[in-house]
Amino acid sequence: TANAPLPVESLDHEALPSTWAKARVDALLEKIDQNGEDKASIDEIIQLSRKYKFVTPYTSFLAAPRSLLRPRVIRPGDPILRVKTDPSIRSVIAIFPFGLIKPLKFLKNEDVWQTRFLAPAGMSDGTHQVQLILRDEQGNAYREQKSFVIASKPPVVRAKLDRTSYRRGEAVRLQVSASATTRTIVARMYGVAPVRLTWNAEARSNTGEFRIPDDLPAGEYRLIVSGEDFAHNIGTQEVSLAVVP
Structure with missing residues (x-):
């Protein structure tokens, strides 16, 4: 065996930590x-x-109080920011892209600022x-740009x-694909408790299952699968299944 002194700090790849940090920021x-x-991601x-x-979209706000926009996904008829x-x-x-300027009111019980507005009916779906x-207690003003998504169409x-x-007694296994903005997926059928589907990385789909009750009469049944997005639009699909003796 041979012994060799190791340096306290290697300078062979000094750019590696910075490269990793930039990749991490890109992912965030x-x-x-x-x-x-x-807040955790921004911090x-x-x-x-x-x-x-290095520069990020948040670099110019390092010395300014930061804000978080809620909700990020808004229906044209949903007037709350x-x-x-x-x-x-x-x-x-708030200065909206369609020219509207609205002051927000502070809701002390919820610790948020809020205003009601109407996105124009003709405003296209997508990111805006x-x-x-923002003005602080010392009179300093800060300008921040935030994005929100207009979603008028229900998820597919x-x-x-x-x-x-x-x-009777057998398991029904479901796989459901849905639009990227879908927040929850629920399947409902007569005689069975609602089933919430969750993302299954291995199946690359939303999956769930339920058991056919032992006392469910034989016959044709409708299974209704509904998906709700972050703007509370709801899309549904109906499939049929048979319960046989």
Whole structure:
């Protein structure tokens, strides 16, 4: 065996931590784009950009109180915009992309700022930007840009059974694909408790199952699968199954 002194710190790959940090920030930004902002992700992005000194969409707000937009997905007929801010903020004004300017009211019991507005009926589905003007207790003003999603169409739901006929006591296994904005998927059938489907990474689908009750009469039944998105639009699909003696 041979012994060799090891350095306290290797400088052979000094850029590696910074490269990893940038990849981590890219992953967090992708998560925010898909699911909306959350405080933990924003804090981690800012911490990494400060430590490794690179630019992110949040870099310009490092010294400013940050805000979180809720809900991120909005129906054209859903008039509520909610914003959670740093406690030092004393007023919030929203400037919408279609020209509307609305002050927000602070709801003390919920610790959020809120306003009601109507997105124009002709506003296209997709991601849009809203400017927030925040003013703190010292009179300092901050401008932040947030994104929200207009969703007027219900999610598309596609259900598939493992077969079309079952005997009493057998398990019915479901696979359901749905639009990316779908939040919950529930299957309902007469005589059976509602079944909530969850994402199954191995099957690359939403899956769930239920058992045919022992006392369910034989016959044809309708299974209704409904998917609800983050804007509370609901899409459904109906499939038939037979219960045989």
